[in-house]
Amino acid sequence: MTDEVPAAYVALREDAIARLDGWQAPDPQQEQWRRELLDHCAEHPGALWKQGPRQHLTTGAIVLSPSLDRVLLTLHAKAGMWLQFGGHFEPEDDTVLAAATREAREESGLPDLVLDPRIVELHRHELLAPAFGRCAEHLDIRFAGVAPDDAAYEVSDESLDVAWWPTDGMPPETEAELGPLVRAAQRMLG
Template sequence: MWKQGPPAHLTASALVFNSSLDKVLLTLHAKAGMWLQFGGHFEPGDASVLAAATREAREESGIAELELHPELVHLDRHALLAAGFGRCSEHLDLRYAGVAHDEQAYAVSEESLDVAWWPVDGLPHASADEIGPLADAARRVLGA
């Protein structure tokens, strides 16, 4: 669970939708160099996986009041091919979803190069294979 652990790390993330569930708020991840959902490693104060995903989504989106749906929406295992991840070579990611009720209430964090809304049917090309299945699973849980 911790960055100091073995090369495969358990992580928590969240895909944030607008109210109509037709757009997702993504971060241009500084280390990966692509548009992704918000998320990252666990910290000692995280009481649960949902709490870790919520903390990461709030920190990286700048949406302090963001609440995530309590049901896990997606599981993913992916190798980290980009440099800059240190000893971490693989993430075992537990994924949640939430809704931002104000599309203007977000900010770019220190961990991101940018944050922007993307239409679910017009995701960034390099991220579509990653975000598309997650968005489909999340919208089923969120009731779309």
């Protein structure tokens, strides 16, 4: 019920709907996910609230070097693999982009990181590890940004490590998961 969902998450849902409505998906898979995320938002007032449905919207960011040939990744503590920065929405987030920026800054240790305001990719994935608790699936709205090669990144409490990787030399499981995101970010930022 809408009355039970904190107002901050209802406002974030409206921002997500507006962003998704205005986004031109680049291919049929992205269009399918765009429609699924919009349908999910229409069905669930708490679609962006971690305590809402077990499938909920999350946000994230891929960070590339200025030459777009390296990607800054986090060794995610719960997932146990190298991934983009991202996570759940918080009540202090004014917009989906603000949440993605906050998550990327927190997890990378780069306080001045700026993300491009355009959605770079959508992604939908199940969470099978018990470490994710009641979260069954994340429906990601992803953005991209650029950080200097010499940026002084830091490892957060949610990560085991943070490191630069060549975009054409990521670990195989990371390439399978993030390769399309990295290539979409290179096209958008290039």
